Amino acid sequence: MNTELVQQLFNGLVSGSFYAMLALGLSVIFGMLGVVNFAHGAFYMVGAIGAFVLLDTVGMSWWLALLVVPVVLGIVGMVLERLLVARLVRLDPLYNFLLTFGIALILQDVVRLKYGVASQPYPRPALLDGSMSLGLFDYPKYQVFVLVFSIVLSVLVWLVLTRTRVGVIVRASTERPELTRSLGIDVRRWVTPVFGFGIALAGLAGVLAAPMRAVNSGMGGDLVIVIFAVVVIGGLGSVFGSVAAGYLVGMLSAIGSVYVPALSQSLVFILMALVLLLRPAGLFGRDEGVRV
Amino acid sequence: MIISRLVAGRSPLVRLGFLVVGLVVAFGLPWFIYPPVALDIAAWALFAVALDLLLGYTGLLSFGHAAFWGSSAYATGVVAVETGLPFYVAVLAGAVVAALVAVPVALLSVRRTGIYFAMVTLAFAQLIYFVANRWRSMTGGENGLQGIPRELFGADLSDSFYFYYAAIPLILLGLFGAWRVAHSPFGRVLVAIRENPARARALGYPVDRYKVQVFVISAFLAGIAGGVYAIGHGFASLQEVYWTTSGKVVVMNILGGMGTLWGPVLGAGVIVVLEDYLATAGIDAIGIVTGAIFVVTVLVFRRGIWGTARHLLRGRGRTGDPPPAAVRAPAEENVKEPEPH
Numbered sequence: 001m002n003t004e005l006v007q008q009l010f011n012g013l014v015s016g017s018f019y020a021m022l023a024l025g026l027s028v029i030f031g032m033l034g035v036v037n038f039a040h041g042a043f044y045m046v047g048a049i050g051a052f053v054l055l056d057t058v059g060m061s062w063w064l065a066l067l068v069v070p071v072v073l074g075i076v077g078m079v080l081e082r083l084l085v086a087r088l089v090r091l092d093p094l095y096n097f098l099l100t101f102g103i104a105l106i107l108q109d110v111v112r113l114k115y116g117v118a119s120q121p122y123p124r125p126a127l128l129d130g131s132m133s134l135g136l137f138d139y140p141k142y143q144v145f146v147l148v149f150s151i152v153l154s155v156l157v158w159l160v161l162t163r164t165r166v167g168v169i170v171r172a173s174t175e176r177p178e179l180t181r182s183l184g185i186d187v188r189r190w191v192t193p194v195f196g197f198g199i200a201l202a203g204l205a206g207v208l209a210a211p212m213r214a215v216n217s218g219m220g221g222d223l224v225i226v227i228f229a230v231v232v233i234g235g236l237g238s239v240f241g242s243v244a245a246g247y248l249v250g251m252l253s254a255i256g257s258v259y260v261p262a263l264s265q266s267l268v269f270i271l272m273a274l275v276l277l278l279r280p281a282g283l284f285g286r287d288e289g290v291r292v
Numbered sequence: 293m294i295i296s297r298l299v300a301g302r303s304p305l306v307r308l309g310f311l312v313v314g315l316v317v318a319f320g321l322p323w324f325i326y327p328p329v330a331l332d333i334a335a336w337a338l339f340a341v342a343l344d345l346l347l348g349y350t351g352l353l354s355f356g357h358a359a360f361w362g363s364s365a366y367a368t369g370v371v372a373v374e375t376g377l378p379f380y381v382a383v384l385a386g387a388v389v390a391a392l393v394a395v396p397v398a399l400l401s402v403r404r405t406g407i408y409f410a411m412v413t414l415a416f417a418q419l420i421y422f423v424a425n426r427w428r429s430m431t432g433g434e435n436g437l438q439g440i441p442r443e444l445f446g447a448d449l450s451d452s453f454y455f456y457y458a459a460i461p462l463i464l465l466g467l468f469g470a471w472r473v474a475h476s477p478f479g480r481v482l483v484a485i486r487e488n489p490a491r492a493r494a495l496g497y498p499v500d501r502y503k504v505q506v507f508v509i510s511a512f513l514a515g516i517a518g519g520v521y522a523i524g525h526g527f528a529s530l531q532e533v534y535w536t537t538s539g540k541v542v543v544m545n546i547l548g549g550m551g552t553l554w555g556p557v558l559g560a561g562v563i564v565v566l567e568d569y570l571a572t573a574g575i576d577a578i579g580i581v582t583g584a585i586f587v588v589t590v591l592v593f594r595r596g597i598w599g600t601a602r603h604l605l606r607g608r609g610r611t612g613d614p615p616p617a618a619v620r621a622p623a624e625e626n627v628k629e630p631e632p633h
Binding site: 036084086087091092093094095097098099101102103104105106108109110112113221222225226228229231232236250262264266269270272273277280 | 332355386400401403404406407408410411412414415416418419422423426535536539542546577578579581582583584585586587591594621
């Protein structure tokens with residue numbers, strides 16, 4: 001393996017970090033509520049714009065924004081769930097898909113009207129400016145931080161889901177809501193926080209993206225479709241599958257941009273087609289939702 | 293009583309009445325509305341009805357129908373520019389291309405149902421979008437395909453008023469085709485699949501084959517609409533294959549009332565006129581307006597305009613008036629079966 005390829009793989013892991021974090025939130029929400037949140041990309045965009053606005057108006061540092069923005073968006077998410085999403089949860093999941101599509105359009109247009117379509121500048125935090133040596137090559141510190149952060153976050157979520165009581169309840173409610181309820185656990189109580197948590201994750205990814213991606217109203221629109229493909233590849237509802245597919249798709253696109261640049265954006269959809277052909281439930285998915 | 297019978301559309305005479313009114317509106321439209329807008333209404337109406345065959349009749353939400361409307365817009369444009377044949381031929385060629393694009397998409401997408409189907413079709417449409425963006429020699433990339441001629445045996449169609457009348461037969465043929473499909477034995481099987489796929493399969497119907505067939509038919513009709521739109525505007529742009537276009541045709545369906553054929557036509561009319569009004573009034577907030585329509589319709593108005601009118605006016609004595617397909621949970625997709633251990 002030559003150095004350039006390793007470097008590309010690394011680039012892929014960094015962009016895969018964003019796919020993984022977004023797919024993780026989407027997957028957790030789907031697992032708990034059966035809702036596919038179209039507005040996930042829009043909340044990612046709001047997270048990035050939020051960090052920019054906080055810096056621009058009150059001079060809030062990126063580090064603080066990394067904490068404040070997800071908390072605020074988590075609360076927004078919970079309110080959204082209580083006010084709107086909960087009304088449709090008992091109906092066909094398509095209705096919540098359409099509802100969140102409408103919300104995504106509104107959020108995107110509001111931000112476009114306020115800040116235009118041009119990208120807003122966001123400086124890297126001073127501590128993470130510059131590059132560091134990774135042995136074979138030098139790499140921007142910030143990107144390394146994003147990668148490490150996303151991996152730690154994914155592992156943390158995984159540990160919470162597998163090793164704690166809360167995690168056991170959430171997983172049980174996801175997989176067997178009726179049985180969990182009959183064991184005397186109030187499943188409803190966990191739905192709203194889980195929805196808020198998923199939205200907070202999207203906002204967090206947005207704040208992380210602000211210093212290295214173009215921050216504008218359109219940044220989430222195309223991305224959410226890629227995330228859909230990622231979760232179809234990984235298996236929607238499978239937390240591990242979503243995260244793994246996120247990194248996988250990131251690396252695939254990065255390598256693709258070297259060998260088949262014309263196809264680099266399309267590779268994720270081609271991979272999705274292959275998965276549908278060979279393993280319709282997704283690489284790590286269970287058979288739910290696949291035709292009998 | 294008369295009104296209720298009218299909207300319920302039960303007797304053949306009432307159906308004929310609807311048809312006459314529909315035709316009068318179709319042929320009178322450019323007298324009342326700015327002709328280019330009238331053409332947009334007609335094209336989007338056919339597009340929305342094409343989607344209704346899938347969404348309303350078969351219970352499949354395709355969130356990627358821009359792929360077929362758009363690929364036909366490009367193909368129609370290329371044929372018209374390169375050959376100079378009458379635009380009927382170009383539109384037909386475009387629709388065939390749309391149907392051909394739909395075949396692999398349908399074969400792969402029907403492997404998932406319910407919400408997954410929506411996500412997968414959306415993703416494939418995005419693939420088509422990237423291909424269109426990249427294939428500059430054919431599509432013109434971000435500049436779009438420009439200078440598409442309105443050729444019809446040398447007739448002067450530069451005035452949109454006359455072009456409307458040249459194009460409306462194609463649209464009406466497409467609408468008639470959709471109506472024939474919906475009211476054929478084939479269409480009844482589609483409804484059976486929507487209501488209960490497992491039972492339809494148990495009765496011996498090859499469910500997936502039916503889904504693929506109606507998907508391709510729907511793409512063909514969407515292609516006719518997209519082709520007419522491209523000829524009418526004289527260009528085809530990336531907007532035609534973008535996901536917002538897929539969303540727009542879905543909102544026309546749910547606003548008008550899916551599964552009713554007339555509803556999506558109404559929905560198309562409302563949305564196109566509304567967009568035109570916002571544009572001429574200088575209100576640059578089409579996303580907010582469309583988004584709000586989505587949110588409100590889905591929350592409180594799920595039957596749509598036509599569905600609500602029909603529901604209200606049908607006698608209360610009639611029981612078993614089915615709500616729109618997706619209001620109830622389809623048997624197959626939503627019930628989580630216990631897994632075998």
